[in-house]
Amino acid sequence: MSAYLEITHIHAREILDSRGNPTVETRVEVRDRETGRSYDGSAAVPSGASTGRFEAVELRDGEPRYFGLGVRHAVKNVNEKIAKMLRGRNALNQTAIDAALVELDGTDNKANLGANATLSVSMAVTRACARALNLPLYRYLGGANARNLPVPMMNILNGGKHADNTVDFQEFMIMPVQAENFAERLRVCAEVYHNLKKLLDARGLSTGVGDEGGFAPNLPDAESVFALLEEAVNAAGYVPGVDVKFAMDAAASELYNEETGMYHFPGESRLKGQEILRDTSEMIDYYERLCDRYPICSIEDGLSEDDWDGWQALTKRIGEKVQLVGDDLFVTNVRRLEAGIKLNCANAILIKVNQIGTITEALKAVELAVKNGYRSVISHRSGETEDTLIADLAVALNAGQIKTGAPCRSDRVSKYNRLLGIEEEILGIS
Numbered sequence: 443m444s445a446y447l448e449i450t451h452i453h454a455r456e457i458l459d460s461r462g463n464p465t466v467e468t469r470v471e472v473r474d475r476e477t478g479r480s481y482d483g484s485a486a487v488p489s490g491a492s493t494g495r496f497e498a499v500e501l502r503d504g505e506p507r508y509f510g511l512g513v514r515h516a517v518k519n520v521n522e523k524i525a526k527m528l529r530g531r532n533a534l535n536q537t538a539i540d541a542a543l544v545e546l547d548g549t550d551n552k553a554n555l556g557a558n559a560t561l562s563v564s565m566a567v568t569r570a571c572a573r574a575l576n577l578p579l580y581r582y583l584g585g586a587n588a589r590n591l592p593v594p595m596m597n598i599l600n601g602g603k604h605a606d607n608t609v610d611f612q613e614f615m616i617m618p619v620q621a622e623n624f625a626e627r628l629r630v631c632a633e634v635y636h637n638l639k640k641l642l643d644a645r646g647l648s649t650g651v652g653d654e655g656g657f658a659p660n661l662p663d664a665e666s667v668f669a670l671l672e673e674a675v676n677a678a679g680y681v682p683g684v685d686v687k688f689a690m691d692a693a694a695s696e697l698y699n700e701e702t703g704m705y706h707f708p709g710e711s712r713l714k715g716q717e718i719l720r721d722t723s724e725m726i727d728y729y730e731r732l733c734d735r736y737p738i739c740s741i742e743d744g745l746s747e748d749d750w751d752g753w754q755a756l757t758k759r760i761g762e763k764v765q766l767v768g769d770d771l772f773v774t775n776v777r778r779l780e781a782g783i784k785l786n787c788a789n790a791i792l793i794k795v796n797q798i799g800t801i802t803e804a805l806k807a808v809e810l811a812v813k814n815g816y817r818s819v820i821s822h823r824s825g826e827t828e829d830t831l832i833a834d835l836a837v838a839l840n841a842g843q844i845k846t847g848a849p850c851r852s853d854r855v856s857k858y859n860r861l862l863g864i865e866e867e868i869l870g871i872s
Contacts, residue, residue: 447472447533447574450480454520454562456513459489459825460853461653464513467827468520468562472533472570483569487562487796489825491603491653495695495747496773498799499549501556516556523555524563533567533574540564540802547799557799564800565831579831580864583801584838591624591865592836592844593617594858595689595740595819596631598638598674599659599667600652601709602693604824607648608660608709612693614667615845616675617739620685624865628858630680632849638674653824655848662713664690664728668736683737691742694725695770698746705746722752726759733764742767742792742819753787765790767819774798774807783814790817793841795832808839821845826853830860837864 451471459465467486473479489500501519503512527546531539543564547555572582580588596616601609618630638657642649647659661667668688675682682688697705705725707718720728722745729744741760745752747770757766769792772779782788791811795804808818820836822845836844844861847854 445534446475447481447571448475449528449531449533449567451482452520452525452528452563452566454517454559456517457486457827459827460851461489461491461825463489463511463825464508465489465825465827466513466516466520466558466562468566470533470563470566470570472574474574479574481570481574483566483571483573485562485565485569485831486827486829487558487565488823488827488829489558489796490794490823491825496551496770496775496778497797498552498557498773500558500796501553513556513558516559519555519559520563524559528563533571536564536568536571537802539567540800543800544803552799557796560799561796561801564802565795565829568801569831578864578867579834580837583835584840588838588840589868590837590840590842591861591868592820592842593619594627594631595843595845596635596849597654597656597845597847598631598635599671600654600656601658601667602696604654605652605656605658607652607658608662608713609658609667610697610707610709611664611667611690612696613654613656613691613742614664614671615689615691615740616671617687617689618685619687619739624861628849628862630678630686633678634671634674634680634686635849637677638670641670641673641677651848651850654822655850655854660709660713663710664732665735668732668738672736687737687739689740689742689765690738691767691769692744693770694743694745695747698749722749722755726752726756729756729764730760733760738764740765740767740790743769743771747771750781750785750787753782754785757787757789761789765817767792769794769821772807774804776803776806776810779807779810779816783810783816788816790819792819792821792845793835794821794823795835796823804835805839808841817842819843819845822847822854822857828853828856830857833857833860833864837861837868
């Protein structure tokens, strides 16, 4: 194996994500100093619609083009500042590469270079190295121990900021918990998804989809959603709670009003003809009732990102029987995760590489989670690309769970198809 892969060229460009908004794609070229052969790797970064206040900064131009969402400044930062700094360095030393990116930025939240700039380079470097070493990316990142395929947390009904409907909570997901392998898990999910579409169509409800490919009908509340999911699971020939369990992303920070100290439910209010407000205690009661009624095994962002006291109470109340995932709460950030561990808030962390801005920082967050008995869920964003790195990352880290949307749209399906390929590689199927 070569001991030095010299970074010889870095080039970024502006491309479009799955919502038609600009994002950054970067290509990194490396040269093997012993053989003189060159290899390259490219990566495209995702973008979120529902974002936590403590996420690393996604640098946008703020100019008239693309309604202010252009990323030419982030691209320029890659092509000029980052390329100049990294050219000639050893790409095999991912930790040093990422540390140099953090140091060059010089801020706590990547506000200078932009997390979209730093992450595109960090990701592309890993790809170039894996290609140079003739290793699949999951093997390069995870070593010989990378062997477990994740259970999909498949988002089949969208709400909140991911859809233009009355469903206030953001994601309703299914998890195939009995299937023997990933291919079978994916089949179960796809069959439930198609049966849900038939049910919606039969009732005259919309079968249009949201940002992540899940259906986006107008429904009054979470109970009505879960009731539909149970019907879809039964219609597909499976047993709710046995073959398939449910998960949800409440994205509660999007519902929280700091002035009132309450969680506002605009969609539920509209359909029920009265204003629906809940305080922290009522939210916790609500989740407990839902978990008692339906086979829910995971709740993400059940409370606001700043409600540490509430998270403690929620964890104490239902944390023994339900996975409580911190997304906006932790934002893939070691310091916020450390605070959560100390306060006994949540019991799992969502890993979104663009929340933090480098591969190394994301790996450190997972390492800290595992050390303290927290689970990790590898996740996409609502604004995605065809890049499949998170599929490899889920296997590399033996994370056990992945969120990457519905079996609809190529930006989501590409991750599932990559996992099918990885499973065949691991099982030795040619």
